Amino acid sequence: MKNNSAEKKIPIYLKIYEDLKNKIEKNEYPENSKLPSIRQLALKYKLNNITIMKAFTLLEKEGYIIKKRGIGIFVKSKESLFYNTPSNNLIETFKVGQLKENNRINFASGTPSEDVYPFEIFKKLYSDVLEESGPKIMLYHPTQGLEELREVIKKSVEDKGIFVSKDDIQITSGSQQGLD
Structure with missing residues (x-):
């Protein structure tokens, strides 16, 4: 991996992704071979496991690898690999929101996909x-939230037998604000 100034702006998981992808394409990791574990790569690159998982998730989405629960992560066979860049440019998708695949949500990005919001309802509200x-x-409103809203919530939970003060x-x- 290079260290020029333009590349420093690229998120580290994308650098790991590119490195692994290049090794797969150059047959340094041959088809059907088992890749190093997430933990091993995290130690090698001195990163956390989540960063490596993000790279693996992108490799899996693009068809380079397959995850076998409890066994490991393997390079897909050449017949099933595809090297074409997907039309929705996955790297860009990580910047703007979650990827949805097979009715599952990929949480590699912390930003929800825009299509999960009922926009027309929000617009009217x-x-x-x-x-x-x-x-x-x-x-600015009280730090606990609008008093009227807290009163409505109080009445709603009381209907379920939970008695609290607003x-x-x-x-x-x-x-994040809730955790803080």
Whole structure:
């Protein structure tokens, strides 16, 4: 792997992916051979396992390898390898959202795919909220979240036999904020 300034901007998992892909194409890892484990490659490159898994996920998506649970990761046979770049350029997809394959979601990227959102419903709801609340909706709100929303949640959980105070409810804007 080279260290020029243009390449430094490329995420490390893509560099690992390119390195492994080149070795497969040059037959350094022959067809049907077992690749080093995620742990072995993480130690070799001094990276964490997730970075190596991201590279393997991309290699698998492009048809270079096959993962066999409990056995290992293997180079696909030449007949099943395809070297054509997919039309939806997978490397770009990692930058913009999750890949969906066979009704499964690939969580290599932390960004959801745009098609998981019901855009038209959100558009109508946003319009309704802006119409009802006006510019005050853009102001800062209490750190626990809107009192009215916490009251609605309180009543909803009480209907299920869980009794809490609205002060026990915290509204967050995402999982990271919730963890924090």
